[in-house]
Amino acid sequence: MFDAFRTPDNVLVVGGSSDIGLEIAKALAKRGSSNFLLAGRNIDQMASCANDISSSSKSRCQVAVVHYDASHENSHGHLLAAAKDELKTLDYAIFAVGLLGDQLNDEKDPAKTKEILDINFTTQAMAILEVANYMKEQGFGHIVVISSVAGVRVRRSNFIYGAAKAGLDGFSMALGDALAGSGVGVTVVRPGFVKTKMTAHLSAAPLSTNAEAVAKATLKATDAEKSSVYVPFAIGIVAGIYRHLPRKIARRVPF
Amino acid sequence: MGVGNQTSFGGTNDDTLSFNGEAQRNVMTNELISGWGRTQWVRSQIERASTSEEVRDLVQSGQKRLIPRGLGRSYGDAAQLSGGISLLLDEPSTDPIITDGRTTLSAGYSLDNLLRRIVPKGYFVPVTPGTRYVTLGGALASDIHGKNHHLEGTFSRHIESFAIVTPTGTHLVTENSDPDLFNATAGGMGLTGIVTDMTMKLIPIESAYIKMETSRLRDLDETLATMAGSDHKFRYSVAWIDLMARGSAMGRSVLTRGDHALKADLSPQLAQDPFKYEAKALADAPSFIPNGLLNNLTVRAFNELWFRKAPSYRADEVSTIAAFFHPLDMVGKWNRIYGKKGFLQYQFVLPDGKEEVLREIIERLSGLQVASFLAVLKRFGPENDAFLSFPKPGWTLALDIPITNAEIGNLLDELDRMVLLAGGRIYLAKDSRMSKEVFEEMYPKLDRFKEVKARVDPNNVITSDIATRLSIC
Ligand SMILES: Cc1cc2nc3c(=O)[nH]c(=O)nc-3n(C[C@H](O)[C@H](O)[C@H](O)COP(=O)(O)OP(=O)(O)OC[C@H]3O[C@@H](n4cnc5c(N)ncnc54)[C@H](O)[C@@H]3O)c2cc1C
Ligand SMILES: NC(=O)c1ccc[n+]([C@@H]2O[C@H](COP(=O)([O-])OP(=O)(O)OC[C@H]3O[C@@H](n4cnc5c(N)ncnc54)[C@H](OP(=O)(O)O)[C@@H]3O)[C@@H](O)[C@H]2O)c1
Numbered sequence: 186m187f188d189a190f191r192t193p194d195n196v197l198v199v200g201g202s203s204d205i206g207l208e209i210a211k212a213l214a215k216r217g218s219s220n221f222l223l224a225g226r227n228i229d230q231m232a233s234c235a236n237d238i239s240s241s242s243k244s245r246c247q248v249a250v251v252h253y254d255a256s257h258e259n260s261h262g263h264l265l266a267a268a269k270d271e272l273k274t275l276d277y278a279i280f281a282v283g284l285l286g287d288q289l290n291d292e293k294d295p296a297k298t299k300e301i302l303d304i305n306f307t308t309q310a311m312a313i314l315e316v317a318n319y320m321k322e323q324g325f326g327h328i329v330v331i332s333s334v335a336g337v338r339v340r341r342s343n344f345i346y347g348a349a350k351a352g353l354d355g356f357s358m359a360l361g362d363a364l365a366g367s368g369v370g371v372t373v374v375r376p377g378f379v380k381t382k383m384t385a386h387l388s389a390a391p392l393s394t395n396a397e398a399v400a401k402a403t404l405k406a407t408d409a410e411k412s413s414v415y416v417p418f419a420i421g422i423v424a425g426i427y428r429h430l431p432r433k434i435a436r437r438v439p440f
Numbered sequence: 441m442g443v444g445n446q447t448s449f450g451g452t453n454d455d456t457l458s459f460n461g462e463a464q465r466n467v468m469t470n471e472l473i474s475g476w477g478r479t480q481w482v483r484s485q486i487e488r489a490s491t492s493e494e495v496r497d498l499v500q501s502g503q504k505r506l507i508p509r510g511l512g513r514s515y516g517d518a519a520q521l522s523g524g525i526s527l528l529l530d531e532p533s534t535d536p537i538i539t540d541g542r543t544t545l546s547a548g549y550s551l552d553n554l555l556r557r558i559v560p561k562g563y564f565v566p567v568t569p570g571t572r573y574v575t576l577g578g579a580l581a582s583d584i585h586g587k588n589h590h591l592e593g594t595f596s597r598h599i600e601s602f603a604i605v606t607p608t609g610t611h612l613v614t615e616n617s618d619p620d621l622f623n624a625t626a627g628g629m630g631l632t633g634i635v636t637d638m639t640m641k642l643i644p645i646e647s648a649y650i651k652m653e654t655s656r657l658r659d660l661d662e663t664l665a666t667m668a669g670s671d672h673k674f675r676y677s678v679a680w681i682d683l684m685a686r687g688s689a690m691g692r693s694v695l696t697r698g699d700h701a702l703k704a705d706l707s708p709q710l711a712q713d714p715f716k717y718e719a720k721a722l723a724d725a726p727s728f729i730p731n732g733l734l735n736n737l738t739v740r741a742f743n744e745l746w747f748r749k750a751p752s753y754r755a756d757e758v759s760t761i762a763a764f765f766h767p768l769d770m771v772g773k774w775n776r777i778y779g780k781k782g783f784l785q786y787q788f789v790l791p792d793g794k795e796e797v798l799r800e801i802i803e804r805l806s807g808l809q810v811a812s813f814l815a816v817l818k819r820f821g822p823e824n825d826a827f828l829s830f831p832k833p834g835w836t837l838a839l840d841i842p843i844t845n846a847e848i849g850n851l852l853d854e855l856d857r858m859v860l861l862a863g864g865r866i867y868l869a870k871d872s873r874m875s876k877e878v879f880e881e882m883y884p885k886l887d888r889f890k891e892v893k894a895r896v897d898p899n900n901v902i903t904s905d906i907a908t909r910l911s912i913c
Contacts, residue, residue: 186517186522186908186909188872188909189479191479191781216849216850217849217875244877273908324524325480325522368482368483368522408781409780
């Protein structure tokens with residue numbers, strides 16, 4: 186259940202080893218969320234995340250870990266089954282799976298292209314729907330989807346990933362519309378460049394931020410039941426302008 | 441069923457739900473509902489029943505989980521069940537029959553309706569909360585207290601018997617016939633079953649007025665000393681504390697105390713029609729309030745004005761019942777003024793002898809400078825045997841807090857700990873945020889409650905969001 190401050194009791198993190206997912210979970214634990222389920226591939230990494238979450242918690246807190254590989258068949262079904270088993274109610278679900286890929290190589294490899302699209306979009310859309318339908322039955326819940334500014338206007342430099350994020354973003358925003366009045370909310374989070382293990386090999390882009398800042402902005406947005414939020418705030422303005430630039434000019438902007 | 445817009449279904453976001461029960465019967469509605477604080481919105485299936493047979497069919501079919509709901513005046517998530525059924529009892533339009541000062545009524549009866557019908561006949565309810573828009577079922581389930589708790593105890597002490605539908609049977613319960621079920625149901629937040637009817641002892645009155653005394657008290661010391669010293673001389677007593685006042689004025693208050701006016705206390709004009717009962721809602725609060733309207737400055741100005749307006753001492757003033765007991769009911773739907781995120785009410789009790797803890801909590805709250813209008817301070821008398829009943833002898837303070845940021849939640853958690861350590865507790869009917877651990881420690885008779893719950897509802901068919909949140913059952 187949620188309390189009056191919209192702090193959930195039970196939290197599902199899909200992409201349980203994600204840096205951003207971890208920071209959101211820690212921030213919730215600090216506020217009093219007491220049960221977490223981390224779903225992901227890397228059990229060791231998730232075990233260490235579980236420790237981090239417990240030690241951030243302000244009271245008693247339990248963290249469970251379940252194996253979830255988005256590329257496996259019916260992973261969404263297993264995910265929901267695990268959530269039902271481990272959590273008394275499914276209050277708050279964070280979707281933080283992401284695969285950046287390597288654009289210049291991936292665009293020559295249809296199998297790689299498919300993987301990037303599947304992991305960032307198709308399998309997540311299925312998992313999100315599974316959770317959304319369950320929450321709808323339940324009568325309440327909140328879904329957080331980590332999208333990206335990369336999906337606001339898809340760029341040459343990462344158009345496979347960007348297109349998948351654009352799909353995920355549109356899907357999630359409209360799902361939020363579909364759920365209006367159902368007691369279930371959806372918040373789409375659009376970070377710019379975040380220093381995490383996904384981007385460790387890259388040099389930071391302008392307006393870069395960190396996972397704690399993303400977590401803080403996410404909670405603020407879900408507290409206010411906002412449908413979307415840019416992190417940092419300024420990247421939203423940049424994205425808003427960039428998205429309307431004539432294509433000829435946009436093509437020449439160097440990022 | 442003669443329910444005006446006011447007594448209509450408190451917690452839905454849809455005004456069209458102020459419906460007439462007859463017209464809507466058999467229409468299944470699925471609505472977004474919340475408590476009075478408008479914080480935890482959930483979808484629930486709204487069902488209505490007008491007879492105990494209808495209630496029994498619904499409860500004992502065991503098809504779907506459910507919780508009874510009255511007028512939705514509990515602040516948090518007590519009267520709702522997400523994904524299940526929230527069951528409302530229709531309010532009958534029958535006139536209460538009073539014999540020997542007792543009356544047997546449907547639990548769906550509202551205090552508003554009841555007062556309109558009994559005050560003109562020279563009777564009053566034994567306990568009334570600060571609003572008359574509550575049902576008798578809700579009053580029993582929260583085991584409510586009024587301004588007379590220091591002398592006359594809670595609502596359930598004036599209930600001789602009640603009929604309850606549980607998943608395992610239908611019972612007529614008195615405190616002697618089944619003390620466990622009686623004491624689990626009074627204050628049991630609807631979790632033992634659906635109370636359909638109850639027999640209540642009314643009190644006779646000589647007029648529809650209150651003879652009232654008002655004192656303006658300059659700080660907390662004076663407030664506490666005055667109340668502890670002379671509350672016992674008055675049937676009704678409550679102090680309104682200005683939480684925005686700091687420094688030497690901290691804890692300043694306006695104390696109003698009174699008794700039912702005798703006929704001889706009335707002016708010749710009022711004495712012509714001593715039982716004339718008027719209780720009107722003047723207007724609804726606007727549904728849209730610009731953010732920030734309720735900021736510290738406006739609240740401080742309001743509190744200042746209100747404090748100065750009160751006489752430093754005035755006795756023998758005559759007030760109407762509505763103005764004395766239910767001043768907030770003058771504005772309909774005032775819970776909307778706190779905006780989209782809603783608000784909570786923090787109410788705790790501290791035992792006698794823990795005045796220093798009370799002082800510290802008031803200091804912390806006024807230091808917080810949340811935009812809170814006024815806090816209500818009152819003295820409680822003896823504790824009763826009901827397992828989850830709130831009052832115990834000492835001081836209770838209640839204040840509204842708008843939901844702004846989660847930091848306030850942390851402060852309240854700290855205050856919970858102070859209350860717990862001092863042997864006090866938090867009121868379930870107002871709660872929307874305490875932790876399970878704190879709840880368990882504050883209510884040591886929870887185990888006894890759970891035993892009864894397991895007897896009458898072994899499969900947990902009757903449950904609610906607060907029951908899940910606090911692991912009550
Ligand atoms: C402005 C205001 C002032 C208040 N002042 C006071 C006060 O001075 N003292 C005080 O004690 N409280 C006070 N309250 C709280 C209020 O009295 C309680 O919350 C009361 O329970 C509300 O009654 P309701 O009919 O709205 O019930 P709801 O809020 O709808 O339900 C409350 C509980 O009662 C249960 N319930 C409802 N009907 C039945 C039934 N037929 N059988 C079994 N269980 C049932 C529900 O399941 C729920 O757990 C105040 C509230 C407001 C908004
Ligand atoms: N970092 C940024 O600059 C940035 C910017 C905008 C948006 N985002 C988005 O933010 C989210 C979180 O990313 P992050 O920055 O926190 O990076 P991260 O730590 O690398 O997190 C990505 C997560 O996705 C998981 N994942 C990848 N493929 C998976 C699969 N097949 N099955 C299950 N899990 C899989 C990873 O699990 P493993 O540990 O098992 O690989 C990892 O937990 C992602 O959606 C990302 O696209 C990031």
